[in-house]
Amino acid sequence: MRFSFEQKRYRQGANTQMEFITESHYYRVMPFLLEGLVWTLLITFVGLIIGFALGAVFGLARLSKNKIIYGIATVYVEVVRGTPILAQILFIYFGLSDLTGLNIDKITASIIAIAINAGAYIAEIVRGAVYSIDKGQNEAGRSVGLTRGQTMRYIIWPQAFRRMIPPLGNQFVISLKDTSLFSVIAVGELLYMGQQYYGITFAAFEALTMVCIMYLIITVPTAVYLRRVERRLDV
Amino acid sequence: MISVRDLHKSFGSTEVLKGINAEVKEKEVVCVIGPSGSGKSTFLRCLNMLEEITAGDVLIEGDNLTDPKVNINDIRSRVGMVFQHFNLFPHMTVLDNITLGPMKVKKMKKKDAEAVARPLLEKVGLSDKADVYPESLSGGQKQRVAIARSLAMEPKIMLFDEPTSALDPELVGDVLAVMKELAKEGMTMVVVTHEMGFAREVGDRVLFMDEGIIMEEDTPQNIFSNPQNPRTQEFLSKVL
Numbered sequence: 001m002r003f004s005f006e007q008k009r010y011r012q013g014a015n016t017q018m019e020f021i022t023e024s025h026y027y028r029v030m031p032f033l034l035e036g037l038v039w040t041l042l043i044t045f046v047g048l049i050i051g052f053a054l055g056a057v058f059g060l061a062r063l064s065k066n067k068i069i070y071g072i073a074t075v076y077v078e079v080v081r082g083t084p085i086l087a088q089i090l091f092i093y094f095g096l097s098d099l100t101g102l103n104i105d106k107i108t109a110s111i112i113a114i115a116i117n118a119g120a121y122i123a124e125i126v127r128g129a130v131y132s133i134d135k136g137q138n139e140a141g142r143s144v145g146l147t148r149g150q151t152m153r154y155i156i157w158p159q160a161f162r163r164m165i166p167p168l169g170n171q172f173v174i175s176l177k178d179t180s181l182f183s184v185i186a187v188g189e190l191l192y193m194g195q196q197y198y199g200i201t202f203a204a205f206e207a208l209t210m211v212c213i214m215y216l217i218i219t220v221p222t223a224v225y226l227r228r229v230e231r232r233l234d235v
Numbered sequence: 236m237i238s239v240r241d242l243h244k245s246f247g248s249t250e251v252l253k254g255i256n257a258e259v260k261e262k263e264v265v266c267v268i269g270p271s272g273s274g275k276s277t278f279l280r281c282l283n284m285l286e287e288i289t290a291g292d293v294l295i296e297g298d299n300l301t302d303p304k305v306n307i308n309d310i311r312s313r314v315g316m317v318f319q320h321f322n323l324f325p326h327m328t329v330l331d332n333i334t335l336g337p338m339k340v341k342k343m344k345k346k347d348a349e350a351v352a353r354p355l356l357e358k359v360g361l362s363d364k365a366d367v368y369p370e371s372l373s374g375g376q377k378q379r380v381a382i383a384r385s386l387a388m389e390p391k392i393m394l395f396d397e398p399t400s401a402l403d404p405e406l407v408g409d410v411l412a413v414m415k416e417l418a419k420e421g422m423t424m425v426v427v428t429h430e431m432g433f434a435r436e437v438g439d440r441v442l443f444m445d446e447g448i449i450m451e452e453d454t455p456q457n458i459f460s461n462p463q464n465p466r467t468q469e470f471l472s473k474v475l
């Protein structure tokens with residue numbers, strides 16, 4: 001165990017109100033959870049940045065007229081969406097190191113898992129958003145002489161991207177929560193750190209309450225913000 | 236300028252264009268009329284390859300669109316197209332709508348592209364709208380911006396697909412005025428339209444399309460006052 005508990009933690013009786021708070025498990029668990037939160041956010045953000053790149057590539061590939069490109073993208077999307085993320089993380093962490101003999105570290109495996117998993121869902125977000133842009137936009141771009149790539153880059157993508165923001169935010173919330181599953185490979189993310197705390201102190205109620213509050217501190221404002229964005233995009 | 240030879244177009248198993256032959260000379264204004272579903276839009280869209288040609292040839296200034304070696308983007312930049320629903324880029328200001336083509340296709344500097352765009356905006360009577368977004372314009376204003384956007388590429392030919400039929404009646408006049416002005420300046424134009432007044436006044440020639448072929452073709456005077464084909468007579472009796 002790389003964090004040590006001070007003896008003081010187990011001292012009986014708190015005689016001032018301040019001590020009552022600082023001695024409570026709700027307070028004592030926080031350093032652990034903050035460390036866990038850092039990892040949770042790191043895995044989520046880095047994973048989603050890579051996931052967005054994957055999603056953009058595979059999402060556009062899903063709109064391709066080329067059967068092979070379309071086929072590859074479709075297989076990726078369906079395989080990932082058709083299997084549980086828990087299986088995916090175990091596959092990446094244990095399965096791949098078994099196969100290749102490489103030792104992938106836990107954080108890297110977690111980031112890869114989020115990237116690949118979210119990438120498939122984001123591919124569908126991208127595909128839907130691009131597909132929803134009026135065909136006339138493409139025709140107008142092409143008829144002034146823009147190439148397909150230019151039309152995508154200057155006309156279709158900027159409009160589609162605005163429509164992606166709400167579902168991407170939603171995917172952020174989903175992926176953030178998904179990182180909790182990586183506790184199975186002992187990644188020091190938020191939930192795992194909470195578990196570590198009550199594993200030693202038996203204060204499961206307090207620890208898990210604080211774990212949930214930490215998730216909510218991120219997810220609720222995100223949801224509120226997204227609803228505002230969505231309303232603005234509607235008009 | 237435009238030469239269409241035995242043009243066929245099918246969507247899946249339905250043949251929409253069944254062998255079209257047409258010539259459009261430089262500076263000519265050709266109006267295309269005909270009942271809904273007769274293939275007017277499809278014909279027009281084949282002229283700049285927005286629809287893939289199933290069979291036959293379309294030559295634009297001597298370049299055959301069906302030639303696999305032809306640079307389609309280059310041809311499109313010489314052929315302007317104005318759509319029924321304007322298709323302005325909603326995420327760009329009016330000025331940016333117009334300068335995008337010159338900047339990206341002709342690699343003009345922003346300053347030079349704007350020097351092209353501003354006089355065009357003036358020409359369509361919208362100098363004061365350069366910096367607004369399309370959503371704040373009326374339909375007639377949008378269509379005039381769309382015309383300016385096409386003109387910014389300095390096309391040799393302009394195609395119009397029912398440019399006024401999505402407009403409130405009181406806004407039609409401004410758009411038609413801009414088109415008349417263009418015709419007077421000698422632009423080669425192909426105009427699909429329900430505005431028989433415009434066809435009569437501005438058109439050099441009128442093509443009547445029905446069931447995927449050109450049923451009759453003549454000067455506006457002849458076709459409106461003395462149509463030969465019974466289908467033309469029937470159509471005109473309904474719309475005039």
Ligand SMILES: Nc1ncnc2c1ncn2[C@@H]1O[C@H](COP(=O)(O)OP(=O)(O)OP(=O)(O)O)[C@@H](O)[C@H]1O
Pocket residue numbers: 246251269270271272273274275276277278
């Ligand atoms: N992309 C497409 N796929 C399948 N059928 C199509 C497609 N585009 C047009 N058609 C069909 O081709 C026929 C001709 O359509 P087109 O739009 O050219 O007619 P139009 O003369 O322009 O009619 P309107 O006056 O209503 O605009 C119609 O029956 C239409 O349903």
Ligand SMILES: [Mg+2]
Pocket residue numbers: 275276277396397
């Ligand atoms: Mg039409």
